[in-house]
Amino acid sequence: xxxxxxxxxxxxxxxxxxxxxxxxxxxxxxxxxxxxxxxxxxxxxxxxxxxxxxxxxxxxxxxxxxxxxxxxxxxxxxxxxxxxxxxxxxxxxxxxxxxxxxxxxxxxxxxxxxxxxxxxxxxxxxxxxxxxxxxxxxxxxxxxxxxxxxxxxxxxxxxxxxxxxxxxxxxxxxxxxxxxxxxxxxxxxxxxxxxxxxxxxxxxxxxxxxxxxxxxxxxxxxxxxxxxxxxxxxxxxxxxxxxxxxxxxxxxxxxxxxxxxxx
Amino acid sequence: xxxxxxxxxxxxxxxxxxxxxxxxxxxxxxxxxxxxxxxxxxxxxxxxxxxxxxxxxxxxxxxxxxxxxxxxxxxxxxxxxxxxxxxxxxxxxxxxxxxxxxxxxxxxxxxxxxxxxxxxxxxxxxxxxxxxxxxxxxxxxxxxxxxxxxxxxxxxxxxxxxxxxxxxxxxxxxxxxxxxxxxxxxxxxxxxxxxxxxxxxxxxxxxxxxxxxxxxxxxxxxxxxxxxxxx
Numbered sequence: 001x002x003x004x005x006x007x008x009x010x011x012x013x014x015x016x017x018x019x020x021x022x023x024x025x026x027x028x029x030x031x032x033x034x035x036x037x038x039x040x041x042x043x044x045x046x047x048x049x050x051x052x053x054x055x056x057x058x059x060x061x062x063x064x065x066x067x068x069x070x071x072x073x074x075x076x077x078x079x080x081x082x083x084x085x086x087x088x089x090x091x092x093x094x095x096x097x098x099x100x101x102x103x104x105x106x107x108x109x110x111x112x113x114x115x116x117x118x119x120x121x122x123x124x125x126x127x128x129x130x131x132x133x134x135x136x137x138x139x140x141x142x143x144x145x146x147x148x149x150x151x152x153x154x155x156x157x158x159x160x161x162x163x164x165x166x167x168x169x170x171x172x173x174x175x176x177x178x179x180x181x182x183x184x185x186x187x188x189x190x191x192x193x194x195x196x197x198x199x200x201x202x203x204x205x206x207x208x209x210x211x212x213x214x215x216x217x218x219x220x221x222x223x224x225x226x227x228x229x230x231x232x233x234x235x236x237x238x239x240x241x242x243x244x245x246x247x248x249x250x251x252x253x254x255x256x257x258x259x260x261x262x263x
Numbered sequence: 264x265x266x267x268x269x270x271x272x273x274x275x276x277x278x279x280x281x282x283x284x285x286x287x288x289x290x291x292x293x294x295x296x297x298x299x300x301x302x303x304x305x306x307x308x309x310x311x312x313x314x315x316x317x318x319x320x321x322x323x324x325x326x327x328x329x330x331x332x333x334x335x336x337x338x339x340x341x342x343x344x345x346x347x348x349x350x351x352x353x354x355x356x357x358x359x360x361x362x363x364x365x366x367x368x369x370x371x372x373x374x375x376x377x378x379x380x381x382x383x384x385x386x387x388x389x390x391x392x393x394x395x396x397x398x399x400x401x402x403x404x405x406x407x408x409x410x411x412x413x414x415x416x417x418x419x420x421x422x423x424x425x426x427x428x429x430x431x432x433x434x435x436x437x438x439x440x441x442x443x444x445x446x447x448x449x450x451x452x453x454x455x456x457x458x459x460x461x462x463x464x465x466x467x468x469x470x471x472x473x474x475x476x477x478x479x480x481x482x483x484x485x486x487x488x489x490x491x492x493x494x
Contacts, residue, residue, distance in 0.1 A: 051392075051395070051396050052395065053392050053395060053396070086398060086400075089395070089396075089398045090398055092396075093396065093397075094396040096389060096392065096393065096396075098389055100387075100389040100390060100392060100393035101393070102390065102393070102394075102407075102408050102412075103412065104408065104411040104412050105407075113397070113399070113407065114397035114398060114399055117399060117403050117407070118397065118398045118399060118403075162397070163396070163397075166397060166398070
């Protein structure tokens with residue numbers, strides 16, 4: 001099957017700091033991939049490049065065989081125009097660590113804003129779509145509430161509905177539960193699991209939740225210093241990793257509380 | 264005699280009563296100068312703010328320079344410049360009141376632009392990122408997300424400048440604008456009684472600024488109901 005996402009020798013740096021160097025990566029349609037690894041290892045950057053929040057310095061990123069950050073074909077690539085980026089962005093949705101809901105809008109308005117303004121749906125169509133999604137994430141009763149009156153877990157569920165309302169082919173999750181109180185984490189992960197079960201949506205998830213990764217992921221990629229150090233089925237990576245660095249990291253994540261206190 | 268009206272010098276109270284209509288004529292000019300000056304300031308300020316954060320330096324640097332220049336020179340100099348220098352060097356002649364309004368507007372637009380800029384920058388970057396992830400355009404993001412969130416932060420500061428511009432209008436008397444203090448001064452000159460008219464002008468200004476401050480408070484209170492929430 002043709003990959004939906006392909007990174008071809010991509011280099012990303014901030015000033016002198018190189019985050020990704022000659023990075024290669026592929027996702028097949030419908031695949032659920034979890035990215036793990038120490039902070040600063042470049043996993044969130046992969047997501048942010050795909051969402052066009054960060055540009056790249058070298059290489060080519062393809063979505064559905066079309067260059068994301070470039071226009072043209074073959075060796076004749078030039079930097080993408082705003083128009084091209086807007087077109088490509090329609091394929092991708094993103095759920096952020098800090099939710100980034102719009103506090104000046106109700107939950108409903110948060111969800112229907114982009115479908116109406118970008119996809120040009122009528123208010124009725126957009127609301128129908130929103131209501132269905134709100135029901136699915138268990139937030140129907142908060143339809144008219146403002147984000148500031150919601151808990152973190154509720155906010156994230158709304159944010160997932162908001163991203164889904166654009167019907168992306170590829171949905172990115174950037175540490176969706178890291179900013180949540182522990183008792184909220186389960187709800188949000190359950191929502192993501194349900195989505196994974198119902199849709200053939202491709203998902204790329206940065207998370208340290210191993211139990212969740214085991215349930216949802218087809219593949220786990222372990223990141224280190226801008227490279228994928230090792231990857232494979234979660235059962236393999238979590239029980240019998242080939243690399244010492246992976247083993248070390250997993251041990252740290254398993255004892256998350258003391259580790260995060262120390263940092 | 265002033266504006267075809269005469270005063271009654273029997274005692275302070277009759278004097279005060281008799282000059283009220285004259286002071287109100289001056290007050291009208293003060294209010295006109297304030298309102299139009301502030302409208303220019305708010306509009307031009309927004310233009311300055313957006314131009315200063317423009318992506319190309321060819322726009323942002325010159326605009327930044329103009330803003331700093333206007334902010335860091337006295338209003339009186341700008342006033343003289345517009346009223347006296349402009350006609351002689353460019354042939355553009357403005358009537359005193361219009362020149363005064365323009366000077367107030369330009370001076371305060373520089374202050375307002377900083378208020379807007381701070382307000383827009385205070386909107387977290389995550390809001391821009393979420394808007395981009397939803398494929399909203401820059402203009403849609405400003406209009407529906409960033410500006411509505413910036414307004415509650417901007418209004419109180421703009422309100423301060425409204426009060427401040429009211430208090431700066433007497434400077435316009437330097438270019439012969441018949442605003443309220445100038446009127447009071449003329450009355451004093453002609454009657455040799457300054458205490459009553461000047462005190463009355465002070466009270467009139469107090470009333471005007473209190474009303475304005477109340478108006479700003481009223482708007483601030485209304486904002487959350489319009490769905491514009493502050494963090």
